[in-house]
Amino acid sequence: MPRHLALLLWLTAATDSVAPQTVTIDRESRSVTAGMQPLPVHVSGRVEVRGQDYRHQWPGVYFEGAFRGDRVILRFDDARNEYRLRIDDLPSVTLAQPGRSDVTISTLSTGAHRIRLDKVTESAGVTTMFGGFYVPAGKALLAPPARRRQIEFIGDSSMTGYGARSTRRECTGEEVRRLTDTPDAFAALTARHYDADYQVNAISGRGLIRNYGGAAPDIAMMQVYPRLFPDRPAPVYSDSNWRPQIVMIKLQADFLGFKPEARWKDFDALAADYIDSFGRFVTDLHKRAPEAAILVWWFDTSHASPPEQATMAAAESRISAAARKANVPDIAFLPFSGAGYRNAGCHFHFDIEEQRKVADWLILQIDAHPEYWRGR
Numbered sequence: 590m591p592r593h594l595a596l597l598l599w600l601t602a603a604t605d606s607v608a609p610q611t612v613t614i615d616r617e618s619r620s621v622t623a624g625m626q627p628l629p630v631h632v633s634g635r636v637e638v639r640g641q642d643y644r645h646q647w648p649g650v651y652f653e654g655a656f657r658g659d660r661v662i663l664r665f666d667d668a669r670n671e672y673r674l675r676i677d678d679l680p681s682v683t684l685a686q687p688g689r690s691d692v693t694i695s696t697l698s699t700g701a702h703r704i705r706l707d708k709v710t711e712s713a714g715v716t717t718m719f720g721g722f723y724v725p726a727g728k729a730l731l732a733p734p735a736r737r738r739q740i741e742f743i744g745d746s747s748m749t750g751y752g753a754r755s756t757r758r759e760c761t762g763e764e765v766r767r768l769t770d771t772p773d774a775f776a777a778l779t780a781r782h783y784d785a786d787y788q789v790n791a792i793s794g795r796g797l798i799r800n801y802g803g804a805a806p807d808i809a810m811m812q813v814y815p816r817l818f819p820d821r822p823a824p825v826y827s828d829s830n831w832r833p834q835i836v837m838i839k840l841q842a843d844f845l846g847f848k849p850e851a852r853w854k855d856f857d858a859l860a861a862d863y864i865d866s867f868g869r870f871v872t873d874l875h876k877r878a879p880e881a882a883i884l885v886w887w888f889d890t891s892h893a894s895p896p897e898q899a900t901m902a903a904a905e906s907r908i909s910a911a912a913r914k915a916n917v918p919d920i921a922f923l924p925f926s927g928a929g930y931r932n933a934g935c936h937f938h939f940d941i942e943e944q945r946k947v948a949d950w951l952i953l954q955i956d957a958h959p960e961y962w963r964g965r
Contacts, residue, residue: 752935868911
């Protein structure tokens with residue numbers, strides 16, 4: 590393998606030619622030298638910051654900076670994930686499983702630039718590291734400020750964009766990893782519509798108290814949600830600057846592939862535990878984000894039998910009562926109808942086009958309640 594792998598990306602604008610942007614991946618000697626300085630970084634998502642090391646497991650994290658000059662270097666230690674890099678309004682650059690490497694972006698114009706790096710794929714249970722942006726000394730600019738609006742998403746595979754880039758439903762595990770796309774899934778799309786910072790605290794297959802098919806029974810979302818890293822109990826995530834105005838929950842994997850288990854002898858026992866646990870979860874969320882409206886992706890009962898409709902109405906009432914007792918400012922249940930969705934991605938998940946359709950649906954729900962933003 591050559592010491593430097595150079596990929597020349599010829600970028601074209603609508604009418605005028607744009608100077609070529611060169612991407613050089615150095616996996617051996619490392620390109621960051623003593624004459625380079627790190628950029629200040631705006632970080633969004635659950636990330637452990639140690640100097641210039643940004644360690645993460647949760648999906649949807651992203652990093653933003655600004656600099657002057659014709660080149661910037663990104664440092665990685667990540668053999669699992671794909672990243673998407675964008676500088677200014679140039680077409681994005683895909684960095685797939687960069688491993689332990691320094692990635693140089695060069696032949697840029699010499700003026701000021703904005704840079705953003707998005708984590709595209711999932712890595713729950715595997716800690717990976719982005720090592721920061723580096724530029725020649727004197728070229729660093731202040732990091733972009735945090736956005737006034739913040740949205741937190743808590744959920745499962747559809748929020749992560751599980752296999753969304755697939756053109757077929759049958760996928761291997763490696764294909765799921767490679768074709769997942771969190772930045773183009775409905776959660777990130779919705780947040781970007783509002784120019785909001787966001788967290789996607791979601792793991793494929795996780796339910797509130799029971800995971801898909803009964804897998805990993807001790808690490809459902811109620812157990813892992815407080816964690817900085819999903820695979821370890823400590824440290825607990827804490828960030829005084831994270832104060833979302835909206836928290837959206839989509840946790841329904843509990844009921845998929847259900848079989849009687851020691852903890853729940855039948856479906857009714859599981860449903861009762863789910864409802865009680867949901868009320869406690871909402872209460873805990875309110876303690877973390879006391880100003881946030883809580884939106885719940887809910888079951889569509891429009892074609893259900895009257896007894897089923899009554900059961901779901903009672904469930905909403907019990908969860909709402911717990912929210913009122915905790916003084917949650919707003920809680921809304923959003924029934925989602927899957928009518929018209931082919932679920933054409935891996936394993937019958939939303940594909941990219943359907944993810945955008947879901948985002949449009951969610952934006953309509955939020956637009957109907959401007960009070961959720963509370964002055965922002």
